[in-house]
Amino acid sequence: MIYYPVHSGYPPYTEVNRVIEAVFAEHGRGDARMPPKVYVELVGSGDFRTMPAYLPELGLAGVKIVNVNPHNRARGLPTVMALTVFIDVETGAPKAIINSTELTAMRTGAAGAVAARYLAPRQTIALGVIGAGRQSEALVEATIAALAVEEIRVWSRTEKHAEAFAARYEEYNARSVSIEHACDCDVLTTATPSITPLIMAEWIHDGTHINAIGADAPGKQELDPVLLQEAEVFVDDRSQAIHSGEINVPVSTGRYDPDRLTGTLGEVVTGKKGRSSLDAITIFDSTGLAIQDLAIAALAVQGSEGYKLPFP
Amino acid sequence: MIYYPVHSGYPPYTEVNRVIEAVFAEHGRGDARMPPKVYVELVGSGDFRTMPAYLPELGLAGVKIVNVNPHNRARGLPTVMALTVFIDVETGAPKAIINSTELTAMRTGAAGAVAARYLAPRQTIALGVIGAGRQSEALVEATIAALAVEEIRVWSRTEKHAEAFAARYEEYNARSVSIEHACDCDVLTTATPSITPLIMAEWIHDGTHINAIGADAPGKQELDPVLLQEAEVFVDDRSQAIHSGEINVPVSTGRYDPDRLTGTLGEVVTGKKGRSSLDAITIFDSTGLAIQDLAIAALAVQGSEGYKLPFP
Numbered sequence: 231m232i233y234y235p236v237h238s239g240y241p242p243y244t245e246v247n248r249v250i251e252a253v254f255a256e257h258g259r260g261d262a263r264m265p266p267k268v269y270v271e272l273v274g275s276g277d278f279r280t281m282p283a284y285l286p287e288l289g290l291a292g293v294k295i296v297n298v299n300p301h302n303r304a305r306g307l308p309t310v311m312a313l314t315v316f317i318d319v320e321t322g323a324p325k326a327i328i329n330s331t332e333l334t335a336m337r338t339g340a341a342g343a344v345a346a347r348y349l350a351p352r353q354t355i356a357l358g359v360i361g362a363g364r365q366s367e368a369l370v371e372a373t374i375a376a377l378a379v380e381e382i383r384v385w386s387r388t389e390k391h392a393e394a395f396a397a398r399y400e401e402y403n404a405r406s407v408s409i410e411h412a413c414d415c416d417v418l419t420t421a422t423p424s425i426t427p428l429i430m431a432e433w434i435h436d437g438t439h440i441n442a443i444g445a446d447a448p449g450k451q452e453l454d455p456v457l458l459q460e461a462e463v464f465v466d467d468r469s470q471a472i473h474s475g476e477i478n479v480p481v482s483t484g485r486y487d488p489d490r491l492t493g494t495l496g497e498v499v500t501g502k503k504g505r506s507s508l509d510a511i512t513i514f515d516s517t518g519l520a521i522q523d524l525a526i527a528a529l530a531v532q533g534s535e536g537y538k539l540p541f542p
Numbered sequence: 543m544i545y546y547p548v549h550s551g552y553p554p555y556t557e558v559n560r561v562i563e564a565v566f567a568e569h570g571r572g573d574a575r576m577p578p579k580v581y582v583e584l585v586g587s588g589d590f591r592t593m594p595a596y597l598p599e600l601g602l603a604g605v606k607i608v609n610v611n612p613h614n615r616a617r618g619l620p621t622v623m624a625l626t627v628f629i630d631v632e633t634g635a636p637k638a639i640i641n642s643t644e645l646t647a648m649r650t651g652a653a654g655a656v657a658a659r660y661l662a663p664r665q666t667i668a669l670g671v672i673g674a675g676r677q678s679e680a681l682v683e684a685t686i687a688a689l690a691v692e693e694i695r696v697w698s699r700t701e702k703h704a705e706a707f708a709a710r711y712e713e714y715n716a717r718s719v720s721i722e723h724a725c726d727c728d729v730l731t732t733a734t735p736s737i738t739p740l741i742m743a744e745w746i747h748d749g750t751h752i753n754a755i756g757a758d759a760p761g762k763q764e765l766d767p768v769l770l771q772e773a774e775v776f777v778d779d780r781s782q783a784i785h786s787g788e789i790n791v792p793v794s795t796g797r798y799d800p801d802r803l804t805g806t807l808g809e810v811v812t813g814k815k816g817r818s819s820l821d822a823i824t825i826f827d828s829t830g831l832a833i834q835d836l837a838i839a840a841l842a843v844q845g846s847e848g849y850k851l852p853f854p
Contacts, residue, residue, distance in 0.1 A: 233545065233639075235852045268577045270594050272603060278629050280594040280605050282582050291584060293592050293607050295627055297634025305633065311854045313627060313636040315607055317590050321617065322609025324625040327545075327639060331854040537851060540547045542623045542643040 231541035234328045234531045241529050243340065243375035247347075250340035251499055253525040254466075256287055258496025262521045266469050269447065275299050277447070283520035284319070292316040294330055294523040298447065300423065308364075310334055314527040324541060328527045337522040339368030341466060341495065342441035343376035345514035346417045348498045349464070349505050351437040354378040357402075358415030360428065360452070362386035362395035365421040365443060370399060373417065381405075385412040387422075409433075420444050420452040431456040436509040442476040443516050453513070455480040461511040462492040464503070466519050476515040543853035546640045546843045553841050555652065555687035559659075562652035563811055565837040568599055569779075570808025574833045578781050581759065587611050589759070595832035596631070604628040606642055606835040610759070612735065620676070622646055626839040636853060640839045649834040651680030653778060653807065654753035655688040657826035658729045660810045661776070661817050663749040666690040669714075670727030672740065672764070674698035674707035677733035677755060682711060685729065693717075697724040699734075721745075732756050732764040743768040748821040754788035755828050765825070767792040773823040774804040776815070778831050788827040 256262050263284040271277045276299030284291040296312035303309055312330035317323070346355075357379050359366050366384075373379060382404035386392035392406035412418070413433035419441040420429060431454045434440070440461070444452045458480055465471035472481050472488050480486035493503030495514060505512045568574050575596040583589045588611035596603040608624035615621055624642035629635070658667075669691050671678050678696075685691060694716035698704035704718035724730070725745035731753040732741060743766045746752070752773070756764045770792055777783035784793050784800050792798035805815030807826060817824045 233851050237852065263582055265580045265582065268580060268592070268594055270575055270577065270596050270603065272596060272629075272631050272634065273598055275632055276634055278594070278603065278605075278634050280580070280592050282580055282590070282592040282607075284582050284584060286585055291582065291590065293590075293605070295594075295605050295629070295636065297629060299634040302633055307633055307635065308854060311633075311635045313853075315625060315627070317584075317607070317609060319584050320587055321614055321619055321623075322584065322588055322590050322611040323619065323623045324607065329853055537849065539545050539849060540549065541625075541641055542620060 231324055231539045232326045232536040233539055234326060234534055234536040236329050236333065236530050239534065240332060240336065243372045245529060246336055246340045246526060247343050247372060247376050249525045249529050250337055250522055251344045253285065253521045254344060254496045254499045256285055257521060258494065258500035258502065261287055264520050266473060267520065275301065281520035281523060283524055285521055285524060288525065289319055290524040290528055291319045292524050294520055296334060314523055326531065328531055330523060330527055333526045333530055335364050335368040337526040338365060338443060338516060338518055339372035341516050341522060342369045342419055342443060342514065343372035344499065345441055345495055346373055346439055347376045349439045349512045349514060350377060350417050351439065351508050352416060354380055355416035356381040356383065358412040358418040359384040360409065360412060360418065360420040361422040361444065362391040363421065366395065366419065369419040369421060369441065369443065374402065383407045383412040383415055385409040422452055423450065424452045425449050427454045428452050429457065430454045431460065434511055436511065438511050440513045441516065442513055445476040445478065446517055447474045448478055451476060451479040455485045458486050458513065461513045462505060463513045463515060464493050464495055464498060465491060465515045466495050466517055468494065470517040471515050475517040543636055543851045544638045544848040545851055546638060546846055546848040548641050548645065548842050551846065552644060552648065555684045557841060558648055558652045558838060559655050559684060559688055561837045561841050562649055562834055563656045565597065565833045566656060566808045566811045568597055569833060570806065570812035570814065573599055576832050578785060579832065587613065593832035593835060595836055597833055597836060601631055602836040602840055603631045604836050606832055608646060626835055638843065640843055642835060642839055645838045645842055647676050647680040649838040650677060650755060650828060650830055651684035653828050653834060654681045654731055654755060654826065655684035656811065657753055657807055658685055658751055659688045661751045661824040661826060662689060662729050663751065663820050664728060666692055667728035668693040668695065670724040670730040671696045672721065672724060672730065672732040673734040673756065674703040675733065678707065678731065681731040681733060681753065681755065686714065695719045695724040695727055697721040734764055735762065736764045737761050739766045740764050741769065742766045743772065746823055748823065750823050752825045753828065754825055757788040757790065758829055759786045760790055763788060763791040767797040770798050770825065773825045774817060775825045775827060776805050776807055776810055777803060777827045778807050778829055780806065782829040783827050787829040
């Protein structure tokens, strides 16, 4: 068994986007095995999630264990920390353990980039960014590797965070703007921990693609439910999205009928589904799949050494 | 983060039985948080199971990942291999990784011993043992630490396995016997991978306690369903037992109504439930709980050093 700290030498987003697209294709063909992620709440300390999966075609099996604890920032620790355990598909033995803290943000960013490449109305885009945390950064960098980004419009509840964020992407004409102005774009990414809608339907013009990333647990939501009713909504995984994605609150209050979902990202990348017209508003509701975690961890440790540990 | 190989210095069964009894008590009081274990089948290689749990009172949270692969014996590998990841209950960060291969057999043996101590008709017993593998060994050793064992009667499908097993417990008057003779005892433990009933109702006399350990996945069973109908049946966890315990096949074929379950082991150790009379046949249907894994892993690493690993 080998432990990979994976502290440096992360793969480039061109590579990450490629493997994430490949696992969504396997998912779209129905070959991936992935029970819904399991949540355990820790009293006063957020929760941790257990995400097992098996990709027979890629010969990968394993489990990601990931926490979400909003109080960690005050301790100087990441809000999200993650570990992936690979299982040998022949014997069932644990064979590698990988620090997936950074990889978790990267694979989520890459899912957004893959969705944007297939669902954006054009390949040269103005990118709107809601939230200026680590996840927005990964979304921007993955998208830059997938599409021609002409302009970035960032909004954060804390304006100086948006300004610092914009300064890092000056070469892409990044600016800190009002939330309404950020929404005036071709591709909008939302990555906040909001539990009330931030993005109003009237701010979004026809043809926009939205990556709704922040809602990843029951009770979280970022979009005006009216937007969901008007848009073509794609999910990464139907049951996870109903349980914990952007649609979870509107579904539970009866404001969104999951039978109206247009399809999955796997169906999009395998050509079975897509946006119906250039005028449609499309939404990708991302919850994060265990198969993404397996694929990016396998990519990240290629050629690295790690710590050899005795097992069993 | 620390990795503990835990290859030596396993805690004695008196200690293991004590902590396993304590977690069943926490479970009986309703304080443990434990979603049902999740199964992922590996094509042609058995399966692996993911078992998250949280024990607020003991301050323990984490996940056990365990495979069951019957083909491993031919490779010189254990059929069952397991790893436990501890999560810090304050921050959610992974804080320790423990080789739980041996601990898995031990905690299962200890659950049987705890059940036998509360449900056996007397404290000095003749012990019947069906199956002569690693799990039966752990059951015998845990039971010896819990009750006065006067005699051990072992049966295995392969007679020489039963003879070798008996030879290891000579001081307890262990003998290889016929399956019917093994069933003539005070406490019977069954730990085989059978998918058809091995133990017929007419072989079991009044007052016997049975630890039904082998059935731990859908389709497995060791006991004649008539026995379940006649006996007082206790489970470790109701939903896991219905899904994958001894009762799973009779429940799915309508031959056992789960409403007839007498109680849980947690209710037994907290004094809420017990055997109704000395004549009753009692059965403990064990599936194995993630909370047992957390408790024994915490016990096993007390005072050991392990490998320090960088994280996050």
